[in-house]
Amino acid sequence: MDRKLLDILVCPLCKGKLTYRKKAGELICAVDRMAFPIRDDIPVMLEEEARKLAADEEINPEGDN
Template sequence: MDARLLDVLVCPLCKGPLVHDKAAQELICKADRLAFPIRDGIPIMWEDQARSILIDHP
């Protein structure tokens, strides 16, 4: 995924930053605990396509 695109993409729900998980091909919103899939290099930013994730907080 292009780093310039990551600089401008935000979570569609909270408008917070996203983290690129290269291995899982997902964009992660830690605030909303959602993972948005990347399919064929295209981020799918629809809430109904995201999956809930657990994030450990130290």
Template sequence: MDAKLLEILVCPVCKGPLVYDKAAQELICKADRLAFPIKDGIAVMLESDARELAADEDVAG
């Protein structure tokens, strides 16, 4: 994920910062506990496509 692009992207729900999870290929919003997938190098920033993080799932970053 391009670092400059990551600086620009924000959570579409709360407009908060995102954390890049390279292993899972996801952008994570800690505030909303949502993980937005990255498919074929493109971040899918739709709330309907995001997965909710489990209560015990650790958010790195």
């Protein structure tokens, strides 16, 4: 993922900061506990395509860039 793109992308629901999970290929919103997929290097920022994070799923605030 391009760092410049990551810097301007926000959660489509709350407009909050996203964390990049490189290994999982996801952008994570800690506030809404949603994981937005990245497919073919393109973030899919649609609520219906995102997965809800499990209550016990840890959110790494630093990401795993």
